[in-house]
Amino acid sequence: MNAKLLLSSVLLIVATTSVAETIFVSLEKDNAIAVVDPIAGKLIKTVNIGQRPRGIKISPDGQSLYIATSDDDTVLELDANTLAVKSKLPSGEDPETFAINSLGTRMYVSNEDDNQITVIDLQSKKAIATIAVGVEPEGIAVSPDNQWIVSASETTNMVHWIDANTHEIKANTLVDPRPRALSFSADGRELWVTSEIDGTLMVIDVATKEITQRINFAVPGLGQDKIQPVGVVVDDIHQWAYVALGPANRVAVVNAQTYQVEKYLLVGARVWNLAFSPDQLRLYTTNGVSHDISIIDLAEHKVTKSIAVGRYPWGVAVKP
Numbered sequence: 510m511n512a513k514l515l516l517s518s519v520l521l522i523v524a525t526t527s528v529a530e531t532i533f534v535s536l537e538k539d540n541a542i543a544v545v546d547p548i549a550g551k552l553i554k555t556v557n558i559g560q561r562p563r564g565i566k567i568s569p570d571g572q573s574l575y576i577a578t579s580d581d582d583t584v585l586e587l588d589a590n591t592l593a594v595k596s597k598l599p600s601g602e603d604p605e606t607f608a609i610n611s612l613g614t615r616m617y618v619s620n621e622d623d624n625q626i627t628v629i630d631l632q633s634k635k636a637i638a639t640i641a642v643g644v645e646p647e648g649i650a651v652s653p654d655n656q657w658i659v660s661a662s663e664t665t666n667m668v669h670w671i672d673a674n675t676h677e678i679k680a681n682t683l684v685d686p687r688p689r690a691l692s693f694s695a696d697g698r699e700l701w702v703t704s705e706i707d708g709t710l711m712v713i714d715v716a717t718k719e720i721t722q723r724i725n726f727a728v729p730g731l732g733q734d735k736i737q738p739v740g741v742v743v744d745d746i747h748q749w750a751y752v753a754l755g756p757a758n759r760v761a762v763v764n765a766q767t768y769q770v771e772k773y774l775l776v777g778a779r780v781w782n783l784a785f786s787p788d789q790l791r792l793y794t795t796n797g798v799s800h801d802i803s804i805i806d807l808a809e810h811k812v813t814k815s816i817a818v819g820r821y822p823w824g825v826a827v828k829p
Contacts, residue, residue: 607649644662760792
């Protein structure tokens with residue numbers, strides 16, 4: 510092999526390695542997770558996992574995959590490489606969503622039926638506290654500095670600010686009806702919250718706990734009843750936010766500097782949750798009713814591919 514060909518081969522290997530990643534998708538109706546190679550653009554395999562899996566996340570160190578199997582009343586911890594079950598965490602009844610602090614030491618689980626949050630120590634694998642919140646808690650997030658646990662109660666229409674050290678509610682923010690998802694900006698200064706019923710996106714100032722921006726959506730040709738914001742993510746450089754609009758079958762592209770909606774991207778049916786690729790060059794969406802995921806190129810804000818994954822994809826997590 511000549512030197513030029515050898516160099517080309519090395520560069521190809523490096524380039525391929527640098528973008529390698531794996532997507533895990535919870536399949537609510539298949540009681541399974543789908544494993545997807547987004548670079549090749551194909552489903553690798555489907556793994557049976559438990560009853561009604563929904564919330565799914567990768568641990569901060571990338572070694573564990575956590576999945577809330579709601580009808581089993583547990584959060585499973587899997588080896589992120591082999592998918593072997595490592596432990597079953599005591600999550601309380603009907604876990605749906607959860608958040609993990611940046612240290613990988615605590616998990617906070619929403620127990621919708623019991624109107625509480627279960628706190629799990631991830632080292633001892635034990636529940637160490639429960640926190641009473643409003644009616645039907647679902648969306649939950651931990652601030653980047655691990656100071657705040659924030660819980661959204663869908664029926665109370667509040668965001669609860671919980672001190673992560675004392676587990677006491679320190680403040681409440683009244684928000685638009687049926688708040689669904691929460692996402693902190695990377696600098697921890699803002700909390701972005703979706704309202705499914707009002708069809709709005711709110712930006713809350715973390716210092717004051719007050720709403721500073723309220724963003725509305727209008728998709729040409731669609732009635733407002735179809736616009737039901739759910740998942741929301743904000744990129745690390747605070748340039749763009751992306752909002753899943755549920756049965757509108759679109760992802761809204763929001764300028765995070767001006768708070769203006771700049772584009773709507775047509776994806777699959779009933780887009781629910783979102784996750785960035787590790788380099789934030791792509792966005793992955795779960796489309797529940799069309800039973801697929803969409804891949805969005807974030808440089809061009811263009812949907813590049815849809816991949817069938819199984820029945821009712823709900824949550825999505827990405828392993829580098």
